Structures are given as structure tokens and as C-alpha cells.
Amino acid sequence: MKKTVSIFTLALCLLVLMSYPVLAKTINVWTGFPELEPFYKWAGAEFSKTHPDIEVKVLSTSLREFEQKLVTSIPTGTGPEVFDVGPYIAIKLIDAGLLPVNPPELDSYLKSGAWSQFAVDYVTIKGKTYGLPLMNGSRAALFYNKDMFKEAGLDPNKPPTTYKELMEAAQKLTTYDKSGNVIRSGLSLRISGGGSGLTEKFRFVLHNAGADLIVPTGDGKWKNGIDNEAGRDALRYYIDALHKYKVDDPQVKHDSDAFVTDTTAMFLRESWVIGEVKSKNPNLNYGVAPMPGWRRHDTLSQPWAIYMSSEGAKSKEVVEFMKFLTSTQAAPQLIELSGWIPERNFDSASLVKETPQYEFFVNPPKEIGFYADPVIPAFDEIQTKIADELMEAFLNKKLVDNPKGIEKTVRKMANMIDSILKRYKAYGK
């Protein structure tokens, strides 16, 4: 009896195995942005309609975990065929010869006019192109609450256009309790939390004040670009906002949390905030305006690209899938499913009609310039370490009306930047 059951089970297993369809070819896609997962899944399903033998599998984890997983799997050939990653990781992989140069088909697609020259240049390293710009990871704008503007006697159709106006408006928009503590910030600044994000937000002010964290020295090397008047002005702007004019306070809510809960009137951030408002406070009456200007009038605009592994680049289907992900068909889905703005050009009329707040992000005014992170391996470490210094400086009340203190603080940061660049052998005089 036992023997009969065993034979029957074995036969059943064989039958099941034989009837199982031939396994489809798999394209693995990894991302460090969980919000991109629905988009990749949609793209995989659509792509499979025209390529029935292809199965797209998507893996998303938190950004840092994803980066660690990627940099250990790519060198061993166990990584995904397609992945999106920030420039600071991509350049390390490119430097180590672990990312393939775009095949001619992708190279010509990239240069076909579908992307701005700025985006094309961004994925061009030493004359060769790597990957395709998928989305704009950092294009930032001024978000402001129109109802609060009206309440403060400000014109909701005339948002601040300069940092000076921004501070003046913030002063009118801030509300205080009887003891003088901030209840609602006029301008929510990013002043705490570890990581490079804090420095990135500081650069919104720093860049338009006229300085950059690092500047090229002309020989392929870099040096700090903040030990100057513009660098000191940018730090002073934060110190004044926090301690002199008190338009923000470390103890109140910050960022999008504050904006969607009506506890700040203005803040500077990327397009994803629109999705956040839609889901958390759809009745919020707000506007989106270009970043305020100072000595410069630019906005951070960081292309975020998708790349292929060396194994993936050998597959015709993977190359086609890369093109599909960045196609005009996929662009509206990227916004719809993830909230991120496609980097490529696309017809955005219906999107803007439905959600006017997207206007600046998809059709920025011509007078606004763009800047992006320098594509060098040291930059992430510089941003992260400077964040710690900035955080400490922002809370230092002694820096109010203290030019020498500001100078000393900025110089300390400048020296730190130069020493990191030296360690990476990227320092030039």
C-alpha cells in the first residue's frame, strides 16, 4: 500500500512538472524608491503584452538597503538587469568599470531630442553615455498656502520671487503664542535629521546666494566653494530665519507634515509633495511657484537615471524595456503611479489642467536655470558630513549678528570639504 502511494505521488509530481509552462525570460528590476514599484509593475505588465516570453520582476527596498544590495551584487554578476540609482552610486560603479556604456541603439535614443541637453549631459561621463534619465529626482519649488497668504494680507497670486521677499512674507505669515513661541511657521526650513537631505535643502539657498558646496578647478579636480560671501550669506539666512526673525522653530512640525497639517505657510520642496497633499489634505488651497532668486535664479534639477547591468546590456529585450520605461506612453503613468516627474519631454497639458500645481515642474519658466549634484564619488560624503555641521550651526543662537562666528563656521565646513576631496584625490587648487 505504502509503495503504491509513493509511486502515485511521484507520478503526480512528474505530471505537474511536465504540464508547467516553459519558464519565461525574466527581467529583474530593482529600485530604492518603493513608490516606483507600481510604475515598474505596470510597465512590466504592458511590456509583456508585446513580449509574451518576458516576465518583469520588481524588487523594492528602502534606498540605503537597496544601494548596499546593489553595490555588492553588481560586481559579482548577481544583480538585476535594470535598476535606478542616484548619481553618487552610479559614478562609483562607472569608475570601477561595472556599468556598461550605452549600446548605440540607446545612445542614439538618448540623443534623439526626447531629453533636454542638461539631462543628456548628466548621464554623459567622459564622452560616453550611461543609462537613461527616468525622472527628475530633485526639481524643487516654493509651496505656499494661499489661505494663509490672504489671512496675512498678502496677495496669493504674487508669491515671493526673491529670498528677501520670502523672509518678509514669512515674517507676516508666522503666528506665535502669548509667550512668543512659534505656533505656525512662516517658512519651514529643513534643520534637523541626519543624512545628506539637509545639505541638499540648504543648497537651495546657498546656490542662489551665489555659492556651491564644491566648484571645479579646471583640471578635473574640485575645491570647496563656500568659503566666500555667498556661503556666509546663506548660513546667515538660516540663522536669521530661526533666531532673529523667528519664522521657524526647531520645536514645531516641519516639511510636508507641517504643510499638509496647516502648521507652516511655505516651504521649498520637490513635486512629490503634490501627491502627499492629494492623499492627506486634498482641500488644501495652495500654490507652487518657482524657487526664489538671489544672486542667481536657479533650481536644483537632478536627473535620476535607470541603468542596465553588464549582463542586461547584452539582451535585446532589456534594451527595449529601458526604452519602454522612458517612452511617452510611460511618462504619464510615472506621475500617476509614483508622483515623480519624468525627465523626458512629454505632453503634459492634461496633467497641468487637472493639477495646476504641476505647471512649474513640467514647464519651468525660461528664466529659471538648473543645477545638479556634481557627479563625483566624494559628493555624497561631503553632503552627509556637512549636514551634521549645519545642524549644529542652525541651533547656535550665538551666530545671530555675529559675522566672525559665521565666518568661522563656514571656514570649518570649507576645510572639511577640502579634506574629503583630498582623501578622494579629487582636490584641486
Next chain:
Amino acid sequence: MQYLGLQKYSSGERSRILFCYLMLLPILALFFLFRVFPIIKTFWMSFFDWKLVGNERPFLGLGNYLMLLVDDQFLLSMKNTFLYAGASVVICLLLSLPIAVVLAKKTKFSGFYQAIYFLPYITPLVPMAVAWKWIYDPRYGILNYILSIFGIKPVGWLIYPSIALWALIIMNIWKNLGYNIVLLMVGLKNISPVYYEAASIDGAYGWSCFRYITLPLLKPILLYVLVTSTINAFNVFTQVYVMTLGSQAAPGRAVRVLLYDIYENGFRYFRLGYASAEAVVLTIIVIALTLIQFRFIKSEE
């Protein structure tokens, strides 16, 4: 056979003993692979400019260690870690001892209190840290609400560098208090009542009994608690990682501890060689503390 010292056994016993060794081999192999080998490899890597990405790994000798001596962030991490470990271990021990003494007496709700105190110890670290982040929230946190009842102004627990590390120390004490209490209670219950009876005949009560009977007999357990807590405190990471995430998070510099610095250098900047040197330094500190433990226990014996 003579190497294993088995010549004194009969052949049957020898086979049984060899069988035991044989059965232990897979576990020993795994132990070597996952415990010993990574330690040796870490030590080896600390002498190189070993990057996570790339094939060039130039030999630096003691270069990484020399860099540590002038690295502000490493020195700050050391300072913070020593402060965190020292303060949380000492305060936790000072709090847990009297509580253990009270609970060791068979009071009415002793078991209930033991369970309450022990609960934080078995709570997973990540949700616990997230919950504490809310507790510490300057505007909506329950801690500031309680303080406000006594007229104390809101405190920016995770905002100001001078307070942030202490906020982590408080959280660590809350988590480990129950564990210390349980260990100390085991020690207290193992002290024979005969000593106390003899002491009472000699007229010793209360503090005298505690000072001259309880404390000396509890010393091995106290030392064990002290040293294991210190080692655990030196390995603090998860709380710091969670507390420094996001826009309302603790200032990175103020709560930078050794493991966080190692993590950041190794897995954020991919400087595995440098992070390995830091790990070796941490290992040396932990080994030194373990040796101190052994020395004290030996002197007790």
C-alpha cells in the same frame, strides 16, 4: 589519539568520544565561517584602502588607524559611545538594584511588576525607537505633556545636541532595566537565608545586612550585569539609526556612536577598510572589558 588525550579510554569509549567530535564538526565549521573568519577578515581589511566598489585595494599598513586618530567624527563617536555606555550602565544598575531587592521579597504583586519591568526588554528595537521618537516630540510628545503638568516648559529632546544623547540614554535605561532586575533577583534569591539569620542574631539589620551580606554575595552577578550591559551599550546602533532618520530627527553629530560611524563609513561611503579599522578598535575595547570581567570574577573565586 594522543593529541586528543584519548589514549586513557577504552576503544569503545574512544569511538563514542570521536563520534561526539565528529558531530560537533559542522557546528564548529559554521562557527568558524560566520564568527571567526569575519573577525580575521575584518582585521586583515583594516590594513588596506578597501572599497566596497572597485578592485584597487592598496595596502596602507597602519594608515587607517593613524587616520582614526585625527578623524573628528571617529573621536566624537568614541566620546559619545563612552558617555552613552557609562551613563546608561551606571544609572540602570543603580536603579535596578533597589527595585530587585524590593521585588525579591515576596510582595503581593511581585510577579506582575517583574513582567511589567521586563516587557521593554523583549520589545523589538525598531518599533520601540519609533515610539520613543513620538514620546520625545516637542509639541505632541507625551513626555513634554507630563512635564507641562509640573509647569516645565517643552524640551526639544531630540533637537538640541546637548540633550539628544541623554534622550537615548533614558531610552536605553527603560529598555534594560527589567533585564538587570531579573538577573539581580536571581542572585538575591540564591543568597542563603542562613547568613541573614546569623546576622540578625548578631544584631545586624537593614543597611548593615545589605552592605555586609547582600552586596558582597551579589558581587559576581553585579559584575556580570555591569560588564554585559557595558558591552551591549557599546554595540548601540538601531536606536541611533532610527532616531536620526527623517526631518524631525535627532542631530547626527550629537548622537553619533561608534557602530553608527562604522556603518556610515562602510555602507554609505563604501570605505570598508577604514570601517574595519574602527571595528577592530571597538573589538579591542569590548575584549578589554571582557577581560576585566574575567579578572574580577577570578579574584572573587
